[in-house]
Amino acid sequence: MIVLTVDQRGSTHAEDRVPAVLEHLAEWVRGRDGMVVSFARTVGDEVQGVLAASDAGAQLAVDLTLALLRDQGWSVGIGVGPVELPLPEVSREGRGPAFYRARDAVERAKRRARGTSVAVEGPEGPVGANRANEIESLLRLLGAVRARRTPQGWEVVDRLAELADKPGRQKIAAQSLKVSEQAVSQRVRAALWQEEEGVRPVVVRLLAELSGWMGGERDDASDELRGNATP
Incomplete structure (x- = not known):
């Protein structure tokens, strides 16, 4: 399994942002496959799923990791x-290596x-x-690229992400943002968006492979989800 433990940065001197981030996380996962135990507060300014x-x-x-890193107000441990089975209804009651590793990671x-x-x-x-080090390095690289992206770059990237990947979408983005196609192209290059789009599938593949390879560890929870749990 994959456990995400997310902790608010600088929480000692800041307002509690956990309720807001839980709303965002619920919105981001709505209608998507892959969620097993929903995100919830664990302790203090930390959430886990x-x-x-x-x-x-x-x-x-x-x-989710890249969305949280974009905010720059969270630390993410994967x-x-x-x-351990049975899986709990709330993640703070969960046990097993994936939970302990997420704690060490965060x-x-x-x-x-x-x-x-x-x-x-x-x-x-x-x-x-x-493999974990490879995934971590690529996620940090993507986070660094995104952290240096200008507001104008994000404006174009966010608009393009909303459009189907087909010829002419930069023209559509330019029209909706009321800028020239040349300006859109310049912002895309400066934002390194195409480079990010090329790397993201690689990170996903590596993480999927790692989560499916237990190195001799038994993952009864995954077996159960696949309908193949053994007595």
């Missing part, structure tokens, strides 16, 4: 591994700069550790 060890779960984990993430405060912990052993 459990995602499936699947392509859909990995895609959702990457999308833990991959088995969880503590490491807190030491990172805003926009790149993410860490990943996977199954023990060189294969799991190396």
Whole structure:
């Protein structure tokens, strides 16, 4: 399974943003596959959720992580591994390696700069550790790219993301934003949006592979979700 533990940065001297981020997370996951245990407050200014060890779960984990990093007010820990059954209704009651690794990961993430405060912990052993490090490095790279994006760049990127990927969408974006196509092209290049779009599927694939590879650890929860749990 994939566990996301998310902690508010600088919460000691800031208002409690957990209710707002829970609303955002609920909106972001609505209608999408991959959510197993919904996000909820665990303790203090921290929230946690459990995602499936699947392509859909990995895609959702990457999308949520990048959305939280864009805010720059959160540290994200991603833990991959088995969880104990039965799965709880709220994640704070969950146990198992994936939960413990998410806890270790978020503590490491807190030491990172805003926009790149993410860490990943996977199954023990060189294969799991190396793959987790690859995913973490790519997520931090994407976070750094997005942290340097200007408001004008985000305006174009957000508009393009709303449109179907087909010829002419930059022209449509230019018309809706009341700027020239050349201006849209310049902003896209400066925002490194096409580069981001090329890397994101790679991160999702790596995370999906890691969540499906337990390195000898038994993942009864994933078996149960697939309908193949053993007595």
